[in-house]
Amino acid sequence: MSRLAALIAAVVVAAALAGSGEIPFSERRSSYEHMSPETKAMQDGDTDNPGMLWVLDGEVLWRTKAGKAERACTGCHGDAEKSMKGVAARYPAFDAKRATPVDLSGRVNICRVEQQRAPAFAPESKDLLALATLIARQSRGLPIESDDERLKPFIEAGRTIFNRRQGQLDLACAQCHDDNWGQKLAGITLPQGHPTGYPLYRLEWQTLGSLQRRLRNCMIGMRAEPHAYGSPEFVALETFLMWRARGMAMESPAVRP
Amino acid sequence: MARALINAPAKARRGAVIEIKTLLSHVMETGFRFTSTGESVPRDIITAFAATYNGEEIFRAQLFPAVAANPFITFHTVATESGMIELKWTGDNGYSATEQVRITVE
Numbered sequence: 001m002s003r004l005a006a007l008i009a010a011v012v013v014a015a016a017l018a019g020s021g022e023i024p025f026s027e028r029r030s031s032y033e034h035m036s037p038e039t040k041a042m043q044d045g046d047t048d049n050p051g052m053l054w055v056l057d058g059e060v061l062w063r064t065k066a067g068k069a070e071r072a073c074t075g076c077h078g079d080a081e082k083s084m085k086g087v088a089a090r091y092p093a094f095d096a097k098r099a100t101p102v103d104l105s106g107r108v109n110i111c112r113v114e115q116q117r118a119p120a121f122a123p124e125s126k127d128l129l130a131l132a133t134l135i136a137r138q139s140r141g142l143p144i145e146s147d148d149e150r151l152k153p154f155i156e157a158g159r160t161i162f163n164r165r166q167g168q169l170d171l172a173c174a175q176c177h178d179d180n181w182g183q184k185l186a187g188i189t190l191p192q193g194h195p196t197g198y199p200l201y202r203l204e205w206q207t208l209g210s211l212q213r214r215l216r217n218c219m220i221g222m223r224a225e226p227h228a229y230g231s232p233e234f235v236a237l238e239t240f241l242m243w244r245a246r247g248m249a250m251e252s253p254a255v256r257p
Numbered sequence: 258m259a260r261a262l263i264n265a266p267a268k269a270r271r272g273a274v275i276e277i278k279t280l281l282s283h284v285m286e287t288g289f290r291f292t293s294t295g296e297s298v299p300r301d302i303i304t305a306f307a308a309t310y311n312g313e314e315i316f317r318a319q320l321f322p323a324v325a326a327n328p329f330i331t332f333h334t335v336a337t338e339s340g341m342i343e344l345k346w347t348g349d350n351g352y353s354a355t356e357q358v359r360i361t362v363e
Binding site: 042046047053 | 262263264278280282284285325326327329
C-alpha cells in the first residue's frame with residue numbers, strides 16, 4: 001500500500017512538473033506499439049486473436065431473429081460486412097431523437113428494443129459484446145471520424161471529466177495519459193489511452209470487454225466511484241476519447257495485456 | 258455458439274512440416290475463485306486435447322487450471338497423406354468438442 005501510494009505520489013509530482021498539455025497529433029500512438037511481439041502477433045492473426053471468437057458469435061446473432069418483431073439484424077442491415085463498414089469508427093454518434101450521443105453498445109440496444117422489440121441486453125453481456133465486436137470488426141484499419149458539430153458540447157463535457165481530478169488519489173485521466181504517457185507506472189508503460197481497439201480482448205481479464213469496462217478499471221484504480229454502465233458521463237468521455245483519437249486506425253478486436 | 262478457430266494449411270507437399278493452430282472458446286474457470294458473496298466458483302476447465310491424423314494420434318496435451326481462458330494450442334506434424342485431421346477437446350462437466358480439417362497432400 002505505502003509503496004503504491006509513494007509511486008502514485010511520484011507520478012502526481014512528475015505530472016505537476018511536466019504540466020498539462022494535449023498530445024501533439026504527430027506523437028499520438030496506439031498502445032499496440034508498447035506491446036510485446038507475442039501480443040502483437042496475437043492481435044494480428046485472425047485465428048490467433050481470441051476476440052475473433054466474439055466476432056463469430058456476433059455473426060450468428062446478426063442472422064438470428066429476435067423479439068416480438070421476429071426480425072434479425074439482417075432484416076434491415078443485410079450483410080454486416082457491407083452495411084457496418086466504417087460505422088464503429090464514427091461512434092459514439094449523435095442521436096437526433098435523444099439529442100445526445102449514443103455509443104455502439106447503446107445503439108445495439110436501441111435497435112434491439114425499438115426495432116426487434118426484444119429486451120435490452122445487459123451491459124457487458126456476452127451477446128451485446130459479440131454484436132458490438134462484429135460491428136467494430138468491420139471498421140478495422142479505417143480512421144476514426146469525429147466531425148459532427150452536434151457532438152461538440154459532449155466532447156467538451158468529456159474533456160472536462162478527463163481533466164478533472166477525482167477519487168481518493170486525486171488524479172485526473174490527463175495526468176497519466178496526456179502528461180506522462182510512455183513513463184512507467186510500476187511495470188506498466190502508461191499508454192496514451194486511445195480507444196482504437198474496443199471492444200478488445202484483455203489478457204488480464206481473460207475475456208473481451210468494452211471501453212466502459214476499461215474506464216471503470218481506471219476509475220477504481222484512482223479510487224473514484226465508477227460511473228454506471230451507459231451513464232451520460234461515460235458516453236461523454238467516450239465521445240471525447242474518440243475525438244482525441246480522430247484519424248487513428250481502428251483495431252477492433254484488439255488484444256491488450 | 259462459436260467454439261473454435263483453426264488455422265491449418267488446406268494443401269501441403271508430401272513430407273512438409275505443417276503447423277496447426279487451434280483456439281478454443283472456453284472460460285477455463287480455475288476453481289480457486291470466489292463470488293462477491295463468498296461462494297466458491299466450481300472448477301470448469303478443459304483437461305485434455307488430442308489430435309488424430311487419419312485416425313492415428315499425432316498430438317496430445319493435458320491441461321490444468323493454470324492454463325488461460327480460450328486456450329491456444331499450436332503443434333506441428335509432417336504431411337504424410339491426404340485426409341482428415343481431427344481435433345478433440347474434453348473437459349469438466351462432460352465437456353467435449355471436436356473439429357475436423359481436411360488436408361490435401363501433393
